[in-house]
Amino acid sequence: MTPPTASHEPPTLPIADTPALEAQGVTMVYGSGATSVQALIDVDFAVRPGEILSLMGPSGSGKTTLLMILGGLLHATCGVVRVEGLSLEGLPDSALARMRLARMGFVFQSYNLFPALTALENVQVALELKGRDLAEGADLLTRVGLAGRLRNRPKQLSGGEKQRVAIARALAGDPAILLADEPTAALDSANGRAVVKLLGELAHDLGRAVVVVTHDLRIGDLSDRVVRIEDGRIVE
Amino acid sequence: MNGTDPLRPPTPSFGTVPRSALPVAARFGPWRTRMAWLLAWRNLAHDRSRFAVTLVGIVFAVVLIAMQVGLFLGFSDATTVIILHSRADFWIAARGTQNFEMALPLDxxxxxxxxxxxxxxxxxxxxxxxxxxxxxxxxxxxxxxxxxxxxxxxxxxxxxxxxxxxxxxxxxxxxxxxxxxxxxxxxxxxxxxxxxxxxxxxxxxxxxxxxxxxxxxxxxxxxxxxxxxxxxxxxxxxxxxxxxxxxxxxxxxxxxxxxxxRADVYLSAQLAERTRDYWMFTTGAGASVLVSAVLGLLVGSVIVAQVLYATTVDHLTEFGTLRAMGAPRTFIYKIILGQAAISATLGHIPGALVAMALAKGSELAAAVILIPLGLVLGLYWVTLAMCILASLVSIRKAMGIDPAMVFQR
Known part of the structure; x- marks a missing residue:
């Protein structure tokens, strides 16, 4: 486990013992026979509330495949994924969708905001899906430093602002787990630093379990643990 | 692998609990659909030129259908106008009389x-x-x-x-x-x-x-x-x-x-029906205008289907994002059906107004177009059904998305 760097505040919440998210013997094979490809091989790890775990490794190493399996978007060939102790194995897609809705937030590299909606409305979509008060949207955007940009549409926002809207949307409904796919890859240095700082606060101040697929060393430095994947295997 | 059965889990799991675990307001209440309607509207309005094409297509279909049905009603009215405006209770005509206009001499x-x-x-x-x-x-x-x-x-x-x-x-x-x-x-x-x-x-x-x-x-x-x-x-x-x-x-x-x-005896309504059926169906005059109305419906459906499908394809990533977030299928149905309903409503209103104006203009023409309020209201439901039918292909496309696509770059 990589200890927190000195560059950020010490955790205000203790890391719990029970994993928020756990992978056990996860293996993913695409195709069959001679043309099959092993994307993941016997992956084991756990993330606890208040912890940031970075998945790092070269392109094609299986990081994103692992993130999709952790999010219930892809079924592992074998192995078990547990969310707050409950196995996802055998759950139908509808149950997996409800699990994601209730327990997870997603942050994507290309933001995936709804271009026709304002920043506030983007967050409110998630709030409505989770049955929360739409008025919480302004609070969430204020929390990520966008109080003055509520009525702006994505095309009127910078890359960093878009990613912060995406993070606010992911935080709607207080999910226990945040899964982020290359959240700083499309950002410049300053915006990248702001997003890294925000992710740190989410984990260490708000007690979220955060899993980040990244090549960004700043996130690696911020993480409580870095898992390195090469050729589908955890190497470190 | 523990072989969890989502229907009978040993402990509460996401397969059975979450829907009820969500706040009541999340499951019921009109505002649950507020953002779906907003997305539906904004997705349409975001590309104004495409939306304009959709509306023009719907207006065209509505006017075409209204004109043809209005002509049919006008023709029907013309075939029976003397009979139904009379105060006669019964009509006696020579046996074999096919219609009001061509009665044979009576004894x-x-x-x-x-x-x-x-x-x-x-x-x-x-x-x-x-x-x-x-x-x-x-x-x-x-x-x-x-x-x-x-x-x-x-x-x-x-x-x-x-x-x-x-x-x-x-x-x-x-x-x-x-x-x-x-x-x-x-x-x-x-x-x-x-x-x-x-x-x-x-x-x-x-x-x-x-x-x-x-x-x-x-x-x-x-x-x-x-x-x-x-x-x-x-x-x-x-x-x-x-x-x-x-x-x-x-x-x-x-x-x-x-x-x-040696005569046929009709009540007024019977003679009117016989005469109307003769002119509208035996001669094929009615069938031709009804076929035109059906063609209008088909053309409108195709136009709306194409535009809604194109809109859906444009927003596939957004639908994928929604599904990745865990949005239920019904939420995506609501967006696409909402787009269909909005298109139908906004297309029907000008279409009906144009049709009523043309009907008004026909009052001094030899062939009158009758567009009663019932037809206007009925046509709205036809337009709505047409748009919903046209959106089914889009729903199929949107529901076929793999939510994992949002991670695949």
Whole structure:
């Protein structure tokens, strides 16, 4: 486990013992026979509330495949994924969708905001899906430093602002787990630093379990643990 | 692997609990759909030119369908206008008569036989006869002469805009409709001409009494009509009448049928239906306008389907994002069906207004387009159904998205 760097505040919440998210013997094979490809091989790890775990490794190493399996978007060939102790194995897609809705937030590299909606409305979509008060949207955007940009549409926002809207949307409904796919890859240095700082606060101040697929060393430095994947295997 | 059964989990799991675990407001309540409707609207409005194409397509379909159905209603109305505006309860015509306009000569005795049937309060002769109208400026035009008893006014003209009904008591007097003045070469009342080689004089005008055939209606007194047709005072092709108060129409009609074995006896609604069916379906005239209406529906459906599908394809990533976030299928249905409903509503309103304006403009034309409020409302549901049907392909596309696509770059 990589200890927190000195560059950020010490955790205000203790890391719990029970994993928020756990992978056990996860293996993913695409195709069959001679043309099959092993994307993941016997992956084991756990993330606890208040912890940031970075998945790092070269392109094609299986990081994103692992993130999709952790999010219930892809079924592992074998192995078990547990969310707050409950196995996802055998759950139908509808149950997996409800699990994601209730327990997870997603942050994507290309933001995936709804271009026709304002920043506030983007967050409110998630709030409505989770049955929360739409008025919480302004609070969430204020929390990520966008109080003055509520009525702006994505095309009127910078890359960093878009990613912060995406993070606010992911935080709607207080999910226990945040899964982020290359959240700083499309950002410049300053915006990248702001997003890294925000992710740190989410984990260490708000007690979220955060899993980040990244090549960004700043996130690696911020993480409580870095898992390195090469050729589908955890190497470190 | 623990082999969790989502239907019977050993412990509470996401397979059974989360829906009920969500706040009540998340499961019910109108505001649950607020953002779905907003997304539906914004997805459409985001690309204004495409949305305009959608609306133009829907307006086109609505106008086309409304025009064709309106024409059908107008034609239907024209085929039965004399029958349904009369105050007659029953109509007696020679056996084998197919429609109101082309009745065969009736036995002279039919009038007296009808009057002798219990339950008949009144019976009189009516003449409906084709004849050539000599246009004052030259040429001939076929007309349908309706000669009726002016004393009872049972099947006389209505909607007089010039002249008086009493004027028809003058020798050779006739009424024509304003719609047909040009067709008959008549500039106004007082014009003299010939029907079937016999003198006729226009003494008044009606408004909006159209004929389904190309031959305009000419109203006159029974005896004048008989003279135009070269018939004597006891010849006609209809006997019409009224039932005595309290009489059972079905029973009296049956008695009339028994008393007049060589004639057909109809209640007014029956003759109207027979005449309408003859002109609208036997001749194929009605079928052609209904086919055009169906074609309008198909064209509209295809246009809407194409545009909604293109809109859906444009927003596939967003639908994938929603599914990755865990949005239920119903939320995505609501967005796409919302787009269909918004398109239908915004397309129907101008379409209906254009159709009503065209219908208004047809009031002075020979072929009237009838667009009653019921048709406007019914057409909305047809438009909505058309748009929803057109959106099914889009729903299929959106639901076929793999939510993992949002991670695949």
């Amino acid at each position: 002279k005795q039919a009038l007296y036989q009808a009057r002798s049937v219990p339950g008949v309060a009144h019976a009189e002769r009516l003449l409906v006869q084709f004849g050539p109208w000599k246009k004052p400026g030259g040429g001939n035009e076929g007309v349908l002469v309706v000669g009726s008893d002016l004393n009872t006014g049972l099947a006389g003209p209505w909607n007089l805009v010039a002249g008086r009904l009493e004027d028809l008591r003058q020798p050779d007097a006739v009424l024509i409709d304003r719609v047909y003045m040009d067709k008959l070469g008549v500039s106004g009342t007082g014009v003299a001409t010939e029907i079937n080689g016999r003198r006729a004089r226009v003494v008044g005008l009606t408004q909006g009494i159209r004929s389904f055939t190309t031959s305009p209606w000419i109203f006159t007194a029974l005896r004048t009509g008989q003279r135009f047709a070269g018939l004597d005072a006891e010849q006609s092709n209809y006997v019409i009448g009224t039932f005595a108060p309290g009489a059972d129409p079905a029973r009296v009609r049956a008695d009339l049928t028994r008393a007049l074995p």
